[in-house]
Amino acid sequence: MATACPEEWQEIIEVLRAFRLLKSQVLTAGGGLSPISQGINGAFNARGWREKGFATKILVDDTEYVTPTHLVDCFKGRVALELEWNNKDPFFDRDLNNFRLLFDLRAIDVGVIVTRASELQPVFDSIGKGKSYGPSTTHHRKLWPRVEGGGGGGCPVLTFAITPKLFVDDGPEALAAALAAKAARDARKKSSRAKISTDNDEG
Numbered sequence: 001m002a003t004a005c006p007e008e009w010q011e012i013i014e015v016l017r018a019f020r021l022l023k024s025q026v027l028t029a030g031g032g033l034s035p036i037s038q039g040i041n042g043a044f045n046a047r048g049w050r051e052k053g054f055a056t057k058i059l060v061d062d063t064e065y066v067t068p069t070h071l072v073d074c075f076k077g078r079v080a081l082e083l084e085w086n087n088k089d090p091f092f093d094r095d096l097n098n099f100r101l102l103f104d105l106r107a108i109d110v111g112v113i114v115t116r117a118s119e120l121q122p123v124f125d126s127i128g129k130g131k132s133y134g135p136s137t138t139h140h141r142k143l144w145p146r147v148e149g150g151g152g153g154g155c156p157v158l159t160f161a162i163t164p165k166l167f168v169d170d171g172p173e174a175l176a177a178a179l180a181a182k183a184a185r186d187a188r189k190k191s192s193r194a195k196i197s198t199d200n201d202e203g
Helices: 006-017 021-025 036-046 091-106 116-124 139-148 171-202
Strands: 049-051 057-060 065-067 074-078 077-083 109-114 158-162
Touching: 006 036, 006 077, 021 036, 021 171, 036 074, 036 171, 049 109, 077 091, 091 109, 091 139, 109 139, 116 139, 139 158
Parallel strands: 077 109, 109 158
Antiparallel strands: 049 074, 057 065, 074 077
């Protein structure tokens, strides 16, 4: 990948080298896209990566078959990147199948999956968040057998796992700020849902 897609490779390395897993973000995750995922996606977005869907179809003789694909979290050049921080592990199957199809259709050259290392579980247990990160969620020990089993077909697949070395206890002030930010987000979501409900009632 460093040779075929040097710009995208360099940006992936930059984002992941700069990443730190903050205790405050782990403790305030939940209820939608976590601040951890938001931070990683935001770093890629700042470098021009975008969420992307593909309108794909196959023509056999005179018959056209639509072949739907899933949105890719981050896409740039010919590189598709998925972030699976804490989803159910079948999401890995979806991602790999998506890479396989897009590679076969010559839409991408490589697929990348960023997930968490299984060794983070004791860290989560130690701060009271272990139950939020169960064994059937996305972590590298669930991913690698799928990759080695050919889940991506002919598509080259590169994987990264975030390890305990990146965990940082950023202190009580950061936690208080993260909790306040989460409360504000939750309040905005609640207000938005209430507005939609009111609009529907009026309609």
